[in-house]
Amino acid sequence: MQIMKEYDMNIKIVTDSSANLLDGMMPDVSTVPLKITTSERDFVDDSQLDVEDMLAHLRQYKGKSGTACPSVAEWLDQFEGADWVFAVTITSKLSGCYQSACIAAQTYQEQNPDAKVLVIDSLSTGPEMVLLVEKLRELIAEDLSFKQICDAITEYQNHTHLIFSLESLDNLSKNGRVPVAIAKAIGFLGLRIVGSALDGNLHPMHKCRGEKRAISQLWQSAEEMGFRGGKVRITHTHNPDAAEAFAALVREKYPDCDIQISGNRGLCGFYCEQGGIIVGFSCEN
Numbered sequence: 001m002q003i004m005k006e007y008d009m010n011i012k013i014v015t016d017s018s019a020n021l022l023d024g025m026m027p028d029v030s031t032v033p034l035k036i037t038t039s040e041r042d043f044v045d046d047s048q049l050d051v052e053d054m055l056a057h058l059r060q061y062k063g064k065s066g067t068a069c070p071s072v073a074e075w076l077d078q079f080e081g082a083d084w085v086f087a088v089t090i091t092s093k094l095s096g097c098y099q100s101a102c103i104a105a106q107t108y109q110e111q112n113p114d115a116k117v118l119v120i121d122s123l124s125t126g127p128e129m130v131l132l133v134e135k136l137r138e139l140i141a142e143d144l145s146f147k148q149i150c151d152a153i154t155e156y157q158n159h160t161h162l163i164f165s166l167e168s169l170d171n172l173s174k175n176g177r178v179p180v181a182i183a184k185a186i187g188f189l190g191l192r193i194v195g196s197a198l199d200g201n202l203h204p205m206h207k208c209r210g211e212k213r214a215i216s217q218l219w220q221s222a223e224e225m226g227f228r229g230g231k232v233r234i235t236h237t238h239n240p241d242a243a244e245a246f247a248a249l250v251r252e253k254y255p256d257c258d259i260q261i262s263g264n265r266g267l268c269g270f271y272c273e274q275g276g277i278i279v280g281f282s283c284e285n
């Protein structure tokens with residue numbers, strides 16, 4: 001059956017700011033910001049955020065800090081005018097983003113009965129969300145029905161993964177996102193936790209002493225999880241060297257691999273902290 005899309009159909013991809021995408025980086029993709037707060041300052045994780053300024057403030061700040069997901073209204077604002085919406089959120093296990101996006105989707109469909117909205121729980125964050133967004137853009141460029149795109153992106157999620165290396169889990173544990181006992185276990189200088197996103201939660205796998213060991217463990221984990229030269233998206237907080245070292249290990253085996261490296265924005269910067277790196281990869285080929 002041939003599916004014809006109307007010429008003036010408006011299709012939007014909307015993601016929350018944990019994907020680290022800036023306005024204009026990908027046309028037709030828009031972002032709703034999470035917020036980072038301390039008792040002294042509030043930071044909105046949008047394209048205007050000065051991430052360096054936020055991290056500098058957090059370094060010297062000793063009190064309580066936290067994050068908040070976007071409101072229903074903020075999602076709705078971005079859905080406005082679309083016939084089809086694909087919303088990609090940070091894992092529903094660690095944030096209310098997915099819930100607020102689902103309520104927005106319901107409201108939007110009540111107000112626009114012909115509109116279609118898919119809210120995708122990435123069960124992950126950062127660079128794995130970027131892979132989902134990139135795939136959605138490819139699927140939209142093909143002549144597919146809404147349902148075909150939904151099925152294809154759901155299938156694709158089985159082939160993407162997220163791994164990370166973190167020097168500190170303080171902000172994660174202080175905000176109830178990982179057990180305090182796990183955070184304390186790496187409270188020693190030079191230790192890193194290497195882990196993965198498993199069923200939408202942060203899953204610590206290895207304690208590594210020193211960056212070099214952490215990076216080679218990260219690479220070993222990627223291979224064990226089935227990486228065979230697919231796409232790689234890396235983000236880091238003030239640690240381009242670690243990102244490049246990981247990319248070098250990938251290229252040693254897969255010289256033509258599609259790898260992109262960028263800096264964390266506010267939300268991932270807050271939780272990954274200094275030195276943290278996150279890697280999203282696909283196992284398609």
Ligand code: X90
Pocket residue numbers: 034067068069090091094095096097123124125162164177196197198200201202203267268271272278
């Ligand atoms: O709603 C909110 O306030 C946002 C809470 C987000 C908490 C988790 C952030 C994780 C950031 C850390 C490394 C990767 C972990 C992957 C786990 C699925 C990134």
